[in-house]
Amino acid sequence: MSNLIVRPDRGVPGERPLLSVTPESAGWSYVGFDVHRLKPGEKLARSTEDREYCLVILEGKVNVSTAESQWEAVGERMSVFERIPPHAVYVPGGDRYEVEALTETELAICHAPDRNSGHPARRIGPEDIGVEVRGEGATKRYIHHILPEQQPADSLLVVEVFTPPGNWSSYPPHKHDQDALPGEALLEETYYYRVDPPQGFAVQRVYTDDGSLNATLAVKNGETVLVPKGYHPVSAPPGYQVYYLNVMAGPVRTWKIHNDPDHAWTLEAPHTREET
DSSP: OOOOEEOOOTTOOTTSOSEEEOHHHHTSSSOEEEEEEEOTTOEEEEEOTTEEEEEEEEESOEEEEESSOEEEEEOOOSSGGGOOOOEEEEEOTTOEEEEEESSSEEEEEEEEEOOOOOOOOEEEOGGGSEEEEEOOGGGOEEEEEEEOTTSSOSSOEEEEEEEOTTOEESOSOEEOEEEETTTEEEOEEEEEEEEESTTOEEEEEEEOTTSSSEEEEEEETTOEEEESSSBOOEEOOTTOEEEEEEEEEOSSOOOOOEEOTTTGGGGGSOTTOOOO
């Protein structure tokens, strides 16, 4: 895979995605991901067919309906950098959804295969989302577990991460590209980035042990990185807070990772140590 960055098309209206990743466009089997920007009153409607969906209201407030349920005024934060948990809606395969924007809205649409487990559509509120602080010193980051493996779904895992200026996340470098349970799961993954201030960038490496993939990416606000395999650490430059939304899916819905053995020792290191 030669191009790991998917860039937004800033000229499209709300009915078409600002950014789109499909299994076909990514060259993989499971993860799909779209971002839509909607103006007040605009609507977006889709049938889910044989895929399950997690609609994450990144920014704004919306009404959401499915075949049998509806929720009004879903959403709270007007910027992802408010760093409060989002609102989301899970929609299974064989259903439909309609989203109506009540404010300027940025909507992430995460999807993956439905395996006919019969999970009902449901609202996921901030009270349902686990909040975690992971790492310390230069690896401290803030995590919202939107759709973790402990919550019902067939394929999708969805999480968002806030990395403070100058810090690293997805660190130490880890991978999940082998179907080798119980030690490691095979999971495709997308990273959707927002950067504050927006003229900044993030740095992400994507690399394999054998060097067949070895990319260092400068990622701008609004871009998405594809992680088909390999280790994939992220760095936020000084002065810029980095947000990303991760979507993962694979043959088994579990998050089991393998740390790069060259860097796994940093888990035991005092990250706050100062050089003299």
